Every structure is written in C-alpha cells, then in structure tokens.
Amino acid sequence: MVVERLNHKWARAKLPKLGWVAFRWTRSLGGQVRSATVSRRNGHWFVSFLVDDGAVTPEHHAGAPVGIDRGVAVAATTSTGDFHDREFITPGEAERYRRLQHKLARAKKGSRNHARVRAAMNRTMGRVTARRAGFCAQSAHQLTTRHNVIVLEDLRTKNMTASASGTMDKPGKNVAQKRGLNRAILDKGWHRLELALRNAARYTGTEIVLVNAAYTSQTCNVCKVVDAKSRKSQAVFACTACGHQAHADVNAARNILNAAGLAVSACGDLGVGRSVKQEPSGPREAVPDQPVLAGIPRH
C-alpha cells in the first residue's frame, strides 16, 4: 500500500481498483500500512488504515487493580472514586432531533423532503457518536495507564434498566420513535468503552477481566449484606445492616473489583492472571461464597 503526504493538510493513497485517492491528513499513521478501508458515514467519505506499529504489549504494569461500574447516570465510576462522564447529546441537539422526528413522520416516504430530514437526523447523531467515541478513547487511555487490571461487569449479565418499551404491565408509548433518542441519551457507550479498553490495554499490558456482577448495586461493600433498601437513591448507598455510606456507584465498583478476587480464590487461577491475586488497597474483608440476603432484592 502506497501512502504519500502531499502537504500539511492532504495526503493520497493508491488503493486497489480505485487508484489514487486524496484524503485529509488528520493524524500520523505511525507504522507500516497493511490495508485501507473506505466508508461513507453521514454523507461523508472516510478512509481508515490498518497499521502495524510494531508495539509490543509490556509484561509488567506498575498500577493497581480497579473495578468499574458502568451506569446510566454516570458513564463509568471506578472503585477508587473517579467519575468518567460527559454529555453526549446536548439539550439543544435532543430538542432539534425531536423536531426532526416529527417532521419525518409527516414527510412522504421516498420523497426528497423525507431524505433531507433523514440526512439532518443522521448529521446530528453523527456528532453524538463521534463525541462518545472520543470519550471512550480518552477514558480508556487514562484507565489503562493507571491500572494493571480492570474489572468490568459482563454486560450480558447486567440488568439493563430505563427503556421506552416499558414493562409487561405498563407498555411504553411511541416505543419505536423514542428508541433512537433514548439510545442517544441513555447509551453511555458501555460496549464501546469495553472495546476501547481492550485496545488501549494492548499498549500498557493491562488485563481486562469480566465478572458476573449480580446485585453489585445492592450489596454493601463492607459487610456484604444484600438489601435493595440500602440503595437510597441513584447516588446514595447507605447499608441497612452496618450503616456504611458511600456513593452508590463507587460501592458498586468496589463490589465488581471484589467479584474478580472471589472468582480467583474460589476456582484457582482461572487463567485471569497472577496480578488479580493482589489484594486491592482498602480494608480486607472475608468474602462469603454467597451474598447474604436481607429482604428480597428487587430486579
């Protein structure tokens, strides 16, 4: 693959079948180009290069393990009490998107107007998506630089709340219409963050561990008692058994971190690596095999 820098702003690449294609030089490639992918998004053409940068994943990482709670109110909270969050869609953009949705509903399918409204919607969402991607990359860089092990909930086991589809008893209204906007507001890019972490981890030697984290938001990190009533509000956790108080997301992130230690001690190494066995800083607690249930936890 031949890539040539033309000037400060432009470069060109010789692609199979297409020949020379000029593109805006937005970042240095930093390695041997292996392949190129041309794509079209929101009315713009993009080219991306797969590059072999020759980087080797380091063997040793000086940082300590961390647990991460991925939430709806705050995108990511760490067991050390750091909050990673930003607004992906501005109130103005949400309002504009809502208006465009109504316009689209009135426009005749297949008409020029319909296509124009659709394109305007895609432009708005394109900005939101780009913001989310940038946030995930930045957070992933910070987290992998600081920590040798990152423990996340396995999203397949996470109880997804807040949905427009409502429940069996209370079905939601305008489900299809709300979905696009809700996704933009509520979607904190959990899966994308996981991908970004895995990508960044290859450069720092950080290990990414997934745990099944049932009841992490209802379990007291100090006495391990599970009680739905301990979760006083979105932000406040106050244990009904021992009185321990913490930010609800930080408490959950600490439980997630503990869940990784539990998996290792219960079943030997599990292939998650020696580093997980290091105890996280903070008070050491006896970890019971089963959570202690006080009252019936609500799902």
Ligand SMILES: [Zn+2]
């Ligand atoms: Zn407690």
